Amino acid sequence: MKGESKRRSKRSSREEPELSQEEKNMIMDSAIASFERKKLNRKRQGNPLLADFFRKNKVLIQYIYDVYGFPKGVVVSTAKDKVGWSLVSNRDVHVQRLDPMKLPVIQKLIRAKASIEEITTSEAYLHALRQHCAIPIPIFDPNIALFLALGRSLLSTVSESEREGGALSVQPKPPNDKELKAAISRMVARSRKYFK
Numbered sequence: 001m002k003g004e005s006k007r008r009s010k011r012s013s014r015e016e017p018e019l020s021q022e023e024k025n026m027i028m029d030s031a032i033a034s035f036e037r038k039k040l041n042r043k044r045q046g047n048p049l050l051a052d053f054f055r056k057n058k059v060l061i062q063y064i065y066d067v068y069g070f071p072k073g074v075v076v077s078t079a080k081d082k083v084g085w086s087l088v089s090n091r092d093v094h095v096q097r098l099d100p101m102k103l104p105v106i107q108k109l110i111r112a113k114a115s116i117e118e119i120t121t122s123e124a125y126l127h128a129l130r131q132h133c134a135i136p137i138p139i140f141d142p143n144i145a146l147f148l149a150l151g152r153s154l155l156s157t158v159s160e161s162e163r164e165g166g167a168l169s170v171q172p173k174p175p176n177d178k179e180l181k182a183a184i185s186r187m188v189a190r191s192r193k194y195f196k
Contacts, residue, residue: 008036053150060190061146064083066185068124069104072138075183076149084089084153086145088138098135100128 036152053059057078064073064087073087100106101140128135174180 006124027173033134048145050146050150058195059150060081060187060188060194062183062187063142064179065104066126066179067105068137069106069108070137071140071142073140073177073180073183074142074145074149075180075187076146076153077187077195078150078153080191080195081188082153082156083187083191084151084156085174085184086148086151086152087175087177087182088140088145091140092139093136095134095136097133100125100133103128103135114146 011187030095060077061070062075064075066072073085075083075085077083101119105122106119108120109119109122
């Protein structure tokens with residue numbers, strides 16, 4: 001009994017300083033970011049071939065998200081001007097009724113402490129209301145997407161005229177998707193800076 005009371009008194013004498021709400025939010029945001037990084041690493045390590053490839057090579061990766069914030073594709077670069085892509089087909093989606101406040105983009109706005117007006121006027125919220133909350137969610141497997149994108153990146157070739165001219169034609173020709181085309185152009189610029 002005496003030992004227990006001594007332990008309790010020691011615990012109560014060590015009072016932790018009170019954190020402000022802003023400090024608590026920063027700690028929570030860093031914990032969420034750490035969790036997301038660990039989740040992404042688990043997905044990559046799920047396949048031994050991908051894990052081995054990432055261990056031996058430098059690879060730039062950029063995921064592509066739809067208007068609601070769900071992942072729908074990936075763009076990778078394995079060397080300067082070697083860009084590959086993978087995108088979920090329009091047929092590979094399942095429609096699910098979701099509360100617009102549970103969409104990933106809206107959740108990100110809520111964590112960033114956006115105002116109600118910013119949330120209700122966001123593109124994702126308005127799209128969800130137009131769809132009567134029947135949200136098409138892409139069936140995205142990161143391992144398959146990375147395999148396809150890495151294969152396309154390793155097989156891509158660039159002529160000297162394309163390299164000097166700044167324009168780059170990615171083979172096979174990507175579908176007409178504005179998020180994918182923007183991601184490819186950003187990846188080309190990143191690969192030229194990263195792989196010198």
